[in-house]
Amino acid sequence: xxxxxxxxxxxxxxxxxxxxxxxxxxxxxxxxxxxxxxxxxxxxxxxxxxxxxxxxxxxxxxxxxxxxxxxxxxxxxxxxxxxxxxxxxxxxxxxxxxxxxxxxxxxxxxxxxxxxxxxxxxxxxxxxxxxxxxxxxxxxxxxxxxxxxxxxxxxxxxxxxxxxxxxxxxxxxxxxxxxxxxxxxxxxxxxxxxxxxxxxxxxxxxxxxxxxxxxxxxxxxxxxxxxxxxxxxxxxxxxxxxxxxxxxxxxxxxxxxxxxxxxxxxxxxxxxxxxxxxxxxxxxxxxxxxxxxxxxxxxxxxxxxxxxxxxxxxxxxxxxxxxxxxxxxxxxxxxxxxxxxxxxxxxxxxxxxxxxxxxxxxxxxxxxxxxx
Amino acid sequence: xxxxxxxxxxxxxxxxxxxxxxxxxxxxxxxxxxxxxxxxxxxxxxxxxxxxxxxxxxxxxxxxxxxxxxxxxxxxxxxxxxxxxxxxxxxxxxxxxxxxxxxxxxxxxxxxxxxxxxxxxxxxxxxxxxxxxxxxxxxxxxxxxxxxxxxxxxxxxxxxxxxxxx
Numbered sequence: 001x002x003x004x005x006x007x008x009x010x011x012x013x014x015x016x017x018x019x020x021x022x023x024x025x026x027x028x029x030x031x032x033x034x035x036x037x038x039x040x041x042x043x044x045x046x047x048x049x050x051x052x053x054x055x056x057x058x059x060x061x062x063x064x065x066x067x068x069x070x071x072x073x074x075x076x077x078x079x080x081x082x083x084x085x086x087x088x089x090x091x092x093x094x095x096x097x098x099x100x101x102x103x104x105x106x107x108x109x110x111x112x113x114x115x116x117x118x119x120x121x122x123x124x125x126x127x128x129x130x131x132x133x134x135x136x137x138x139x140x141x142x143x144x145x146x147x148x149x150x151x152x153x154x155x156x157x158x159x160x161x162x163x164x165x166x167x168x169x170x171x172x173x174x175x176x177x178x179x180x181x182x183x184x185x186x187x188x189x190x191x192x193x194x195x196x197x198x199x200x201x202x203x204x205x206x207x208x209x210x211x212x213x214x215x216x217x218x219x220x221x222x223x224x225x226x227x228x229x230x231x232x233x234x235x236x237x238x239x240x241x242x243x244x245x246x247x248x249x250x251x252x253x254x255x256x257x258x259x260x261x262x263x264x265x266x267x268x269x270x271x272x273x274x275x276x277x278x279x280x281x282x283x284x285x286x287x288x289x290x291x292x293x294x295x296x297x298x299x300x301x302x303x304x305x306x307x308x309x310x311x312x313x314x315x316x317x318x319x320x321x322x323x324x325x326x327x328x329x330x331x332x333x334x335x336x337x338x339x340x341x342x343x344x345x346x347x348x349x350x351x352x353x354x355x356x357x358x359x360x361x362x363x364x365x366x367x368x369x370x371x372x
Numbered sequence: 373x374x375x376x377x378x379x380x381x382x383x384x385x386x387x388x389x390x391x392x393x394x395x396x397x398x399x400x401x402x403x404x405x406x407x408x409x410x411x412x413x414x415x416x417x418x419x420x421x422x423x424x425x426x427x428x429x430x431x432x433x434x435x436x437x438x439x440x441x442x443x444x445x446x447x448x449x450x451x452x453x454x455x456x457x458x459x460x461x462x463x464x465x466x467x468x469x470x471x472x473x474x475x476x477x478x479x480x481x482x483x484x485x486x487x488x489x490x491x492x493x494x495x496x497x498x499x500x501x502x503x504x505x506x507x508x509x510x511x512x513x514x515x516x517x518x519x520x521x522x523x524x525x526x527x528x529x530x531x532x533x534x535x536x537x538x
Contacts, residue, residue, distance in 0.1 A: 121511075122517075122520050122521030122524075123493075123515050123520055123524060126492075126524055127493050127494070129489075131490075131494070161487070161489060161524045163524065164522070198495040199495070200496075200507070201506050202506050202508075202535075202537025203476075203505075203537035203538045204537050208495050208506060208507070208537075209495055343535075344511055345516075346515075347492075347493030347508075347511050347515070348493055348494055348495060349493050349494050349508035349510075351535065351537065
């Protein structure tokens with residue numbers, strides 16, 4: 001019956017279409033898995049502000065061989081592609097909120113000083129209590145644990161959390177029992193300390209772990225470098241990975257003084273929002289609302305919207321403050337923040353979606369190669 | 373419509389840290405400890421730990437499991453007048469999945485006594501029948517507001533859920 005209803009050539013076409021859709025779907029799944037691997041690679045190392053060396057190394061390793069990076073004495077990593085006008089600068093920060101070792105007790109515990117000036121959750125330090133940490137000592141990474149009151153002593157009693165936990169409340173155990181043993185372990189004052197890299201795959205191409213803000217943004221720029229064809233760049237494209245964003249955008253301030261760019265896109269997660277209107281992972285890149293007191297560029301916004309439409313990419317809008325790298329460019333260059341949406345920002349379980357990373361890289365590639 | 377499910381939940385393992393710690397130690401005792409620590413065993417779901425212990429026993433040791441899940445190994449003459457009993461518990465604190473919500477998140481209930489704030493905003497693993505599934509315990513909705521710092525212990529019970537990305 002079915003054979004009579006559908007001629008052989010039509011059946012063959014349907015089969016071919018199904019096979020090609022299956023192939024396209026499989027290729028897309030592979031790309032999403034590759035993007036997730038890339039984010040995981042960049043987020044699996046710590047990068048406290050001023051100590052982004054491991055992130056820089058991970059970016060260099062993931063970038064294609066033709067990329068000739070330059071670095072400066074603040075820790076920024078930049079690559080210039082093409083030449084002439086117009087010039088586009090893309091910036092994603094490498095660093096994350098964290099700590100440095102500020103002291104050692106007589107019992108061999110480490111004391112910490114938080115290193116972040118950007119607005120953080122009042123529970124930021126509490127999120128580290130009782131958790132495994134990594135001390136990035138010069139000789140190598142030293143595992144540690146932020147101690148917590150014994151549940152056997154405090155069970156049913158809220159006393160340990162009667163007030164907000166601060167960085168000065170954290171006692172960090174590396175297994176040492178004296179300052180001498182701390183020194184023997186290779187740990188010194190001012191060594192950076194981050195939460196251990198527990199990164200897990202979630203359903204539907206999502207990924208969870210610490211520092212997704214802004215390693216997902218860094219990953220989008222690395223993906224862009226991996227996929228663009230330098231000869232097709234219209235004018236000059238500068239891709240920058242900035243240092244020391246969380247302590248006031250110091251790296252970006254250097255970039256703003258050094259690089260003459262007609263347009264600047266700061267690739268970062270938006271100011272945190274938790275309501276239903278907050279941008280959600282998996283629904284496309286998020287872009288700042290233009291204008292307002294921040295004065296984000298309407299012209300760049302229009303270009304972003306145009307190229308997103310050309311590439312059939314969804315966009316989400318969100319307010320961005322001036323606390324990120326965009327603050328370094330505001331008033332000096334036309335600037336617009338754009339980024340990968342992050343759920344639960346500022347926690348050790350930030351969630352991103354690899355689809356958004358690929359979509360953002362695709363959008364930026366379209367802009368870099370297109371007329372501006 | 374909520375689906376009933378019972379799955380153990382525990383913090384995600386961090387092999388990198390454990391491996392780094394092992395490099396400074398020698399001997400089989402640490403390897404045994406590492407194996408047992410990396411195996412999840414939320415109370416009433418100790419099967420994995422029980423299997424690992426059984427696999428680590430010497431060939432002479434004959435083990436049996438009772439209806440409560442206890443693993444017993446006896447040694448020595450059966451009719452000896454005096455007997456000695458060593459006991460170590462296999463289980464750990466954690467959560468059990470109690471329902472799957474319409475939005476794809478999981479309802480969980482705590483097993484054992486511990487500070488539930490230790491799970492807030494943290495990465496976890498759901499140890500499902502078909503394998504481990506990654507998840508995050510969402511922080512309290514106002515965790516970014518200054519007010520959250522005024523009641524830092526206000527997290528637990530029904531507020532604890534798991535987002536697995538579904």
